[in-house]
Amino acid sequence: MRVDLFDFDLPQERIALRPVRPRDAARMLLVRGNEPLADMGVRDLPAILNAGDVLVFNDTRVIPAQLEGHRAGGQAKFGVTLHKRIDLRRWQAFVRNSRRLKEGDQIVFGGDVTAIAQERHVDGSFTLMFEGDEPVEVLLGKAGTMPLPPYIARKRGVDEQDLVDYQTMFAEKDGAVAAPTASLHFTPELIGAIDAGGIQRETLTLHVGAGTFLPVKTDDTDDHAMHSEFGQISSETADRLNSARAKGGRIIAVGTTALRLLESAADENRMIRPFSGDTDIFITPGYVFKGVDGLMTNFHLPKSTLMMLVSALMGRERMMTAYDHAIAEEYRFYSYGDSSLLLP
Incomplete structure (x- = not known):
C-alpha cells in the first residue's frame, strides 16, 4: 500500500510534552465498530469493558539508553x-x-x-x-539518559521528572528503549476499579526498540523493513488468555507493543502459544487479527507503522475520521498524550 495513505496534518500544539496528572485523568476516544465516536476518559475504561475481558500489559522497563x-x-x-x-x-x-x-x-x-x-x-x-x-x-x-521520543526531545530537554513519567506502573524487566506508552495512563486507583469490575489482567514482555521512532522512508509498505524486538509470553499466561477467550472474554491489548507480540504468538485457530524470541511483525490493512479483540493505544505519528496497524484493526477511513475528530476536539497526541480504545 502507498505510505501517503496514512498521512495527516497535525498542529504542533497538539503534541503533548508532559503527561496529565494524575495519569488516569487523560481523555480517551472510544472507536467501537460503526458506532458514533465517543469522547470519554481513561477512567471510563472499567465501565466500557465487560467482566471476563482481559487487559494485557507490557511489563518491560525503560533503561537510560x-x-x-x-x-x-x-x-x-x-x-x-x-x-x-x-x-x-x-x-x-x-x-x-x-x-x-x-x-x-x-x-x-x-x-x-x-x-x-x-x-x-x-x-x-x-x-x-x-x-x-x-x-x-x-x-x-x-x-x-532517558530516551524520550525525538518529537519531545527536540522541544525540551530530558529532566528528572521523565525518569518517573516515562515509566509505567507495570515496569519490571529492564530492556526497553521506549515506553509502552498506552500503559502510562494507569494508576493503582484505576487498577482497583478494573479488578472490581471483574476484568482480568495479564502481562507479557516486549522490549521496545528504538526502531519504533523511525519514520517509514519508503513510498510503499511492501518496501519497509521492520526492526526486530525480543518478547516473551509464558505458557501460564497463554493458557489463561485462551481460557478467558473460550469463556467469551475479549483480549484487549494495552498498547501496540502488547498487540504485536500477541499476534506473533497466535496461531491460525486464534490460540495464543507461549513465545520467547524476536518478532518483526509488520501489520498493515488486510491483516487478519488472531490474538486480540481490541486495543487501547495513544495517537500515532503520520505515515508510521503504528498508524498502519490501527488502520488494519479498524479500517483506514474509520481511523482517519477518528484522527480528524481527535485533532478538532484538541486531544493530546503521542507518547505523553491522550488515549483511544479501539473495539472492532
Missing part, C-alpha cells in the same frame, strides 16, 4: 541510542554522525564509560561492546 560520546583521542562526537540487546555486553545501536565512526573505534561516554564499535550493519546501526566488568545496566546509570 541515550548516550553522548566522542571518539577516543579524537574530536568526532556521537549520539547513541541503544536499540536491542545482543548479549550481556553488546547492544545494537543507532548512532548520530555514524559516517565518522569506524569499526574498531572506541567511544568515550560520560562517567568513564567506554564502548567499542564492533560492526556496522546494513541499516547504518552499529554493534557496540561496552568495556569493563560492571553490568551494562550500571554503566548506563552512569552515562545514559
